[in-house]
Amino acid sequence: xxxxxPQQLAKGEIGRPSTKxxxxxxxxxxxxxxxxxxxxxxxxxxxxxxRNVLNNVVKKHKDLRTEGFELESCRSMIALMxxxxxxxxxxxxxxxLWDKIKSWQKIFKRYDTDHSGTINSYExxxxxxxxxxxxxxQLYDIITMRYADKNMNIxxxxxxxxxxxxxxxxxxxxxxxxDGDGIIKLNVLEWLQLTMYA
Numbered sequence: 125x126x127x128x129x130p131q132q133l134a135k136g137e138i139g140r141p142s143t144k145x146x147x148x149x150x151x152x153x154x155x156x157x158x159x160x161x162x163x164x165x166x167x168x169x170x171x172x173x174x175r176n177v178l179n180n181v182v183k184k185h186k187d188l189r190t191e192g193f194e195l196e197s198c199r200s201m202i203a204l205m206x207x208x209x210x211x212x213x214x215x216x217x218x219x220x221l222w223d224k225i226k227s228w229q230k231i232f233k234r235y236d237t238d239h240s241g242t243i244n245s246y247e248x249x250x251x252x253x254x255x256x257x258x259x260x261x262q263l264y265d266i267i268t269m270r271y272a273d274k275n276m277n278i279x280x281x282x283x284x285x286x287x288x289x290x291x292x293x294x295x296x297x298x299x300x301x302x303d304g305d306g307i308i309k310l311n312v313l314e315w316l317q318l319t320m321y322a
Contacts (some may be wrong), residue, residue: 159215168212171198178225182280188233189241190280197285204292221288228287231255232280244279251283257290 162177163169163310169177172195179192205217213221231254235247243251245268252259252267259267271282276288300308310318 126198150198155219156215159218162216166212168210168214169218170212171195171202173216174198174202174213185229187239188280189236189239189261191241197281199283201288204288206284224287224291225284228255228284232283236280240277242273242279243283245272245276245278248272248283248286250280252290252322255287255290257294 126154130206159169160167161171175195175198178184178198182188182190201221202211202213205213205221207217208214224275231251232243234254235243235251248267248271249264252264267286268276268278271286272278296306300310
């Protein structure tokens, strides 16, 4: 069965911050109903469904120059957001991802001043800081090597994938850092489980 893409999501009518609690719960119900239309009876979405949703949304943003999300990028997002290892994401995981992508999209637009659909590696450093991630120079270099093209530019798809990965890795670290001392201890199987699927 082919799932329809809800028009409210494409038009950006969902997910706007509300000023009243009652409106917030109405917004939540509307968002949940749209998710149900996308996900179907199992109330989970896979990488292809995620790609369809995200690409339909970014197409509506004329000020964002992008070819959209690759399937591999959406597989990565699913893997990084999938807390139960099902290969799909549920409503809460999707909502978390949706909210993050919306805020990161604003950061990307701020740095893509020429509307080329890319930002350079220096702008990426500032974008990472604006998103609240504190990294060292070596990690910034790793990000550039992993996500930039040969001209040292990062497109929107790669930008979002990088931020999803950073967010997931920080959340995973904090989950293992029970005493909050900034140090974790993993055995080889825990390390493989943490990094292999991501």
